[in-house]
Amino acid sequence: MSEQINESDLRKKNLKKLLQTYYGNTTKQTTKSLQKEQLDLDSGRFKVDLYFNKIIKENNIQKLVNHQKKTKKELKEYDNSLQKLVYQNYHKFLSATDMIKDMSSTVDNMEGEINKLTMHMKNLEKYQANIDNKMKDKRTKINNLINNHELVTKLQFLFELPQKMRLCIKMGEHSQAVNDYLKCSDVLHRHSNLASFQGIISECNKIVSEIKKYLFGILKDGQSKKKNINQVVRLLVSLDVPLDQLTDDLLSHKSSKIIKVFESYQEKEFQELKLQLEEFKLRNKKKLRAQTGKNENANENDKEFKTEMEKDQKENASFEENLSNNFQNSLSSFVEEFIDEFVWFSRSYKKLFLNNEIKEKRKKEIKYCERRLKSENEKLFNQFFKVICPILFNRNLKLSWIKKIIGTIINHIEKTKDLISDSIQCNKIEKMINNCLNFHINLKFSKVIYRFKKFLNIKNQIFSRKMNEYFKKKSKKGLIELKKNEDKNNYDEEKIEEIKKESENKKEIEKEKENKKEAEKEKENKKEAEKERIKVDTLISDTFTEINLYIIKNVEKLVVDLSYLFGISDDFSNLKKNFLPVIKQIRKNLNTNFNKKYFPILIGLLQINIQKLLLKINKIINNYNIIKKNNAKKNLDENDSKQKNELTNVNNLYLDYDFKSLNPYRKKRMKGKGRKDKEEGHKTNAFFYLVLSKIMNSLFEKDIIDFLGEFSWLFGEEGFNIASSIGSNPNRDHKENKKLIHVLDKLMKKCDIKTVIENTGLISISCLNRFVFLHGRNLSQLIMNSIETPNWVSVEQPKGVRIIIQQLFNQFKIANKIILTSFEKERQDSSNNKKNKANSETESVKSWSSRSKGSNIAYSMKESNFASRNERKDEKYRLIENNIEKLFSNKIQIFENIEPNRDSIITGIGKVALKGFVESVRQTTFGTNGFNQIQVDSFFLRVALSKFIERSVLNYLSDEIVDSASRRCLKPAKIDPSLVESICKEILEKIMI
């Protein structure tokens, strides 16, 4: 316990110490500051004792002495300065007292002088008042005199007024005369009771009427200047001329002037323009003729035509430029003049007549004036339209020119916007422009259709000619051969009769021989026919590609033109109304003209292209809608509903069209008796997708997307239609589309432009995929049919590649050609691909035989395997081996996404086709010969298709074909590869050439 107490005490002590140190410090500090103050000589708290003690304590004697000296000095200085101060102040004090003494003495004198001054001032005032009184009378007299003088002068002016006015008129300054008159007229009228005044008034009136006459004369004279007329009119108005008469005169004057402008233009420049246009037209016709001629005689006079054409083209180009420049210049100057006149006219009119001052005065008259102005304006505009319409509605104008012209017109009219607040004129102009545009769009369409027609006619003619020739040849050949056969038969019969007599046994042998011969001939015939068919195929493909290219070009042009037009102005309310009939017309034309054509592919393609056209048109209409939306956000709701209605109308129309136009074609396809028709139907279908995808792709990639980019969402919509109709049975297209429209209406609201652009890309890809799949399927069907029909067990030994397989190759060739037209440039790794291609081509051309040797090795390897297997007689191991092989080889996807380039597309087709081959082989049973045939075929395909299809894929699939065939073979015995090679050699060489 005690220990604890001690501890607590210690703690307290420590705390106290700490506190003391802390607070003690502060007290010291304060005392220190105090001490400092007490020690400072200058401070108020200085304490002598402390200072003294401190100094004595701190310093030794010497220092103290020094300190004393210092202080002494300082003290002395202080004393001196004190004395000085005292003396100076004393002086000042003395002078001040002197001054005060002087002041008091002078003030006493001041008072008397001031009193004197006031006295004098009073006297002055008195004198002045006296003078004023004396002068008053005279002053009033003078004033009267002055007034009288003024009156007299005024009277003089009045009496001299008529003379002055006459003088002014003589001098030609009517305005001054009128001004003078106006100044006086009030006075004159006021005092008209007086006789003398009356005379003046009558005289003045005479003169004024003269002036009026003169002024009206000026008005009626057409040649006076604008400023003058303004003045004249102003004067006339101030002279209180009845306004109606004035306006009549003025307006007639104006209109006569403007009409003169019109007339001058009509007479001179526009006639020239018309002439030029006609020339242009003629030239175009020539050009067309030359082109058609060229097409027809392409082979004969190529060079001459080319040079001529080039010349023509150059001339035409320069001519066109001149013409367009002339056109623009004259038209724009015309419009400018007209509008300047008009603007000036209406402006001045307003200034003059519709002033507020005048308005208050003559309300009735002004109303009349306004009416007059309106009517006159209308007249003028009507005339303007009369003049300008025949020019704008000229058939030979180009759209680009029209765009410029309309642009200038619109520019000019914008100047007048403040003036032509009357909506009548605005509407009229807009209507005019709309009509013009409609007219030209109609024209353009009809032109395009006309071009289509012509083009197709030419194509058809050429085609039909060629076909006819071909058929004639064929038939002739056939006839000749038939005749020959008949002759021989007759001959043979004779022989046979002879032989009959000789022996019966021989006869049978002969017959057999004959049969064999005939069979051979038939085969030859077949071969020839096959060749012809190939020719026809190439022909078809050529025409296909041409038509495709042509149509794509045209459509693109048209779209560019149209979009060009739509870029100009904002309001085309009539356009939409007019558009439907246009489309209907197109439809009619198409239905009447093309359904009769005998070649269904052309129709199909054309219809497809027109569909595309419609699609694009649709899109443009919608572009326009969107523009309108942007412009008029206020009326959004109303517009929206209207637009939607219209949209659906267009859509329905399109669908209607689609359905009707394609139906007969479909029926044909459905009714088609042979497989051929069906195939052709499929073919067009497939290529339709190709073309579509191409267009989509071009939209996706090219510049068109730049200006259509924002609007492509609608195209995307159509794309949806297509994409989904792709998946549906043709019979059910219509219903589905209707459903789709419903869905798409919803989509449209949500759709965002970017995603839609992406969608176009996606659609193009899906179209491509579809194309590849369809075409591949068509080809695989070809193969399947060829495999399913014959009895492969009892087939003869292979003598060559089967014709169907050759045809397959040709199909690939054609497809390749067509694909090349649309997808010429490979996008990615083009250089690599090209290199590869080049390599492969050189390889295939130069050393296909050597390569086939390479494959020989593979074959012989397999051969040895075969042999050993046959020896071992257990296929179980083979399967296992095969599986192991497959494990190490990459799994080949039959159908991957296709890239938009030739290689990918055609390998895609090849994959699908050959996979079909494999599958159909797996379902049939082969004899040895049949197996060998397949061997030959697959070898042929492997070499021939190496141009098109990726090597690894091709090898894999052709191996698979042979392998599965060998499994399905009753007695698999491979032919020697060299034999296979020799069998294929001829055909392969032909192909390579």
Next chain:
Amino acid sequence: MSLGLKFQCSTLDSLKDEESLKFIVGTKSLRESNEVHVLEYEPESNRVKPFSVYSHKNEIWDICSCPWSSSKFFTVYNTGTEFCSTLWSTNQENESENENKNDNLNKKTNLEKEEQDSNEDEDKDEDEDESNNPNNGLKKLYPLVHLPTPEGKISSVLFNTESEIQDRVISFDEKCINVWSLEKLETDKIATNISQARVGRLEKISSGGWNPTDPNLVAIAIESNLSIWDLRDMKKESFVIRQAHEDRLRTIAFNRNSISQVASGGDDCKIKFWDLRKIQRGLENNEEPQDLLTLTGHSHWVWQLEFNPIHDRLLLSSSTDSTVKLWDAPSLAFKDLRLEELESDPDNDFDQDQFEQDIDEYEENKNKKVTTQKDGLLNTFEDHDDSVYSIAWSKTEPWFFASISYDGRFVVNKVPEEIKEKILD
């Protein structure tokens, strides 16, 4: 789980077995002697075990197990010159029983003799017996009934799985639909032809299906057309869906739970669902037939379709693009139809509690219906490297299914658990 068979195969079926998951596979090897494998799958160990192997002389193109007995099955096979079809039994007792049933007791002893006389195959069978059995230890199959096929090649034989007509079998060949009776035998082991339907001269049947709920209804595929026949009137088809697919039709599957629902698959890589009653009615009114649903996803021919026997919203498809795909079509499933009926006439239920319960259930289901997924692809199984020619749901445990590809790989798969849960909810 997969197993590699030594031979090529193109067909399999599941066996009716109450205890284990068994599948039957026929090999297809042209030059070798073929085998019928019965494979057993053990879900616990996830293993496929060969249960037993039987020798079968000729290559097997199609196999169809009897829905009532695990020991009987049909095979369609190619002798090299012609296609035949035979009902086999794995044990002799069954055979005798069967014949007892058939009231052919006396002929039992004569059977084998007559077999020797009448059948070409029989000699070969004997050869097989002599050569293969001792060597490979393969079991023997006992032929029960032959289907005489004088013309054309048989493509498939079908039992009617749901109906009680157990003695009827339908076979399809290129030209005809044949209905056979297994009980009344013409001569020994030769089935009697009850009725026959013939298609047009240029037409060719590629496959067919038999409606399990309405055994008078048969659908066959002719090129791209789907043709419907009524077995009571075999002179002419009752109606045809023209251009049902863009290309050749490969397979037809009837939905067991729905009276008139059919799925078809073809070379255009699509799977389509049809309501036959609706179409028939539509055709009478000259309407164009329209499919209920189209599923796309395969990149090559669709070779076989199978509805799940219990959950009919699940559809399995096999394709030559070497995939097996599992599809879900809840919008077409049977359950929904039943619910709609419930909605339409709830007055029939007099029991208040029952009624309320039903309504509650219905409400629940309705909510679920909203939340259930849309029709479409559920899963793709890429176990195979070559074309998958055949698939089958297990008859004992319908969450499992087997598939076989050209290279002889046999794979058993399961419906993924998540999907299973969703469906069971």
